[in-house]
Amino acid sequence: MRTVLLSKSDELYLEKCAQENQFSYGIIVGHQADLTKSVVVHLARNNEEDGDVEDLADVRLSISDINSQALASQWLSASKMCPGSFDVIGIFVSSVRSDVVNEQSPEFKNAKKLFSDIYDLLLKSSSSFGVYTTDIAQTDFVFLSYSLADKKVLCKNYSYGNGGTFSNMEHRFVDKPFEWIQLECSYDLDDVLPILDSSRRVNIEDQFQNVIVSVRKNLLASEVFLQNELVEDTIDLQAYIKKKKTKVDKLKPTSTSGASTSAVSNATDSLPQLASDGAIGGGDPIRASIVLPVKCQLSKPTDIKVREFNGTLRMSGIIATKVFCSPRNSIADVKRFLRDDVLRSLITRIQVYCDGLTDPYVTNEALYISEPPRRVFFSLPSEGTSSSTGAVVQFSEYLFRGEAPTVVVAQAKQILDVELDPETISVEAEGLPDDSNAGNDRTDDSRIMPSSMPKPELSRSLYMVGIAVALLVLLASVALHYVLSEG
Incomplete structure (x- = not known):
């Protein structure tokens, strides 16, 4: 069975979301540690101005009120910000109500529909630029719901296909740091x-x-x-x-100060x-x-x-x-x-x-x-x-x-x-390109387009201005020569 590992700070964040807004939702960024364990890296509630959820302080709000477009937009944007070892692995809901953690409540039907809608939106959004990674497409996701009333968390595995299905998934809040x-x-x-x-x-x-x-x-x-x-x-x-x-320790000379270097601990279960x-x-x-x-x-x-x-x-x-x-x-x-x-x-x-x-x-x-x-x-x-x-x-x-x-x-x-x-913010990882050699190989009639705003007509206009200036200089020279000759 798949297991999701969360930290105590994740639990505090879920509690904070419910306390501040009564009803919150957002994305889960995670890491696949091995075949059966996923580590939650970050929880991020949705801060979009959602037309369908006008007042998040309304206790009556439920999963059916969530705007799938707003959530899919956040999902795509966060995916672009994640390193290659992390992915958006699912969504969370945090509410003051207890029905979000009740498997028999209508909220679970609403959650299935929400996942299905988001998945379809993600497929449409990513199709314009082909395959996104070098791995197979993700089809299993995490649904995490938290009830402030019960101080309870429910975690389910959502599989896309056949209308979408929920299956059991374990979750654990751990004290040890990742x-x-x-x-x-x-x-x-x-x-x-x-x-x-x-x-x-x-x-x-x-x-x-x-x-x-x-x-x-x-x-x-x-x-x-x-x-x-x-x-x-x-x-x-x-x-x-x-x-x-x-290997490094073996190459080090023996120290007389009594200092020692500890190796990485053996694997635990x-x-x-x-x-x-x-x-x-x-x-x-x-x-x-x-x-x-x-x-x-x-x-x-x-x-x-x-x-x-x-x-x-x-x-x-x-x-x-x-x-x-x-x-x-x-x-x-x-x-x-x-x-x-x-x-x-x-x-x-x-x-x-x-x-x-x-x-x-x-x-x-x-x-x-x-x-x-x-x-x-x-x-x-x-x-x-x-x-x-x-x-x-x-x-x-x-x-x-x-x-x-x-x-x-x-x-x-x-x-x-x-x-x-x-x-x-570290801005030094990738330097700006050098413009000085950008057009070294161009011929006289070629045109270099600016990188941020490609406008072919701009280069043509500059070219015509250059010709006009050259003609004016030529006419001025002829006129000056004529005046000097007459004098």
């Missing part, structure tokens, strides 16, 4: 793709879709190295850390564990590398041909990746989380960029330069997340050039229900 191990990776994007569209005006969003498909294909064929070595998929992260730490030395190097992140095969190895020999195209698309840059894992995660899980984080970050910034386009088309004669937003990281305040030790869990947001960290503060409040200090 332990997180951080892994980091810098993924280099440097590839050239052909533009197969032969029309004069090319759709930018379609070309970005091709980028996503290409990167996903490469990631699935890639190999992930930890600390510059290939690690067997079947062992868990805790065993790997213990093995590496043992329960989760979460007490924090140990965590990652290699006394809590430092584990560095990972995603190594891609030679490109021609991904194709059959018969697929390699010399062709001509009307244009090419070059993608270049660095995707900063951070994931947070349980010591009991297998190395195979860790590698999948890293790949998912790269792909999720790429898709998110492309979606954000395309949402701001006024015209998705550009002529194929132009040299078009796009600058999607860069990734910034922030930690959840201690009062806004489950208690934990080891690495501090971080989420991410995306900023365009010129945008201030206050944008992240507003997003975190609305989507994750947390208060952030702008000074604590």
Whole structure:
């Protein structure tokens, strides 16, 4: 049976939601620790201005009053902010009434319909940019309801399909802090793709879709190295850390001061564990590398041909990746989380960029330069997340050039229900691109489109202004020469 682990701070948050609003609802961000255990990372009530729930202080409100569109919007937005090792795993309801924890009440029928509506909305919203991760689609979710009247929690597993079904699920509030191990990776994007569209005006969003498909294909064929070595998929992260730490301890000279270094504790039967030395190097992140095969190895020999195209698309840059894992995660899980984080970050910034386009088309004669937003990281305040030790869990947001960290503060409040200090937001993980070499390869008649507001007519206007100025200078020179000659 599947088990959901929550911290005492989660219980306090559910109580707070019911006390402040009488009726609250929101999303559950979680982590799959192993095949049967999920760890709740964060609970975030919905702060959307919901037209259907005009007064959350109304005790009579029930699950049927929840706006599925508002909840699905929060779900999608939070998914973009989560690292690759975390996902939105379900929804919670917190109420002063006791019927939300009564399986025989009409609330459970309403909850099934709510899940079904949200799932359909999620499918429609994600279809425009294809497969979101490198793993199979999620079909099982968590429904968590809390009654302030009974001080009781009910937890159910919801399975999509056949109208939706609820099944039993265990839940436990634990006193021990969760332990997180951080892994980091810098993924280099440097590839050239052909533009197969032969029309004069090319759709930018379609070309970005091709980028996503290409990167996903490469990631699935890639190999992930930890600390510059290939690690067997079947062992868990805790065993790997213990093995590496043992090697490091053997290489250390014997100290005469009597100091000793403790290895990571052996696995226990329960989760979460007490924090140990965590990652290699006394809590430092584990560095990972995603190594891609030679490109021609991904194709059959018969697929390699010399062709001509009307244009090419070059993608270049660095995707900063951070994931947070349980010591009991297998190395195979860790590698999948890293790949998912790269792909999720790429898709998110492309979606954000395309949402701001006024015209998705550009002529194929132009040299078009796009600058999607860069990734910034922030930690959840201690009062806004489950208690934990080891690495501090971080989420991410995306900023365009010129945008201030206050944008992240507003997003975190609305989507994750947390208060952030702008000074604590890390904006250095991904640097801004250098504009000085942006157009080195262009010809005299090519046009560079600005990244944030693509306007082909702007370049044409500037070009005509240049010609007009040159003609004025020429006429002035002729006139001056004529005057001097007459004199």
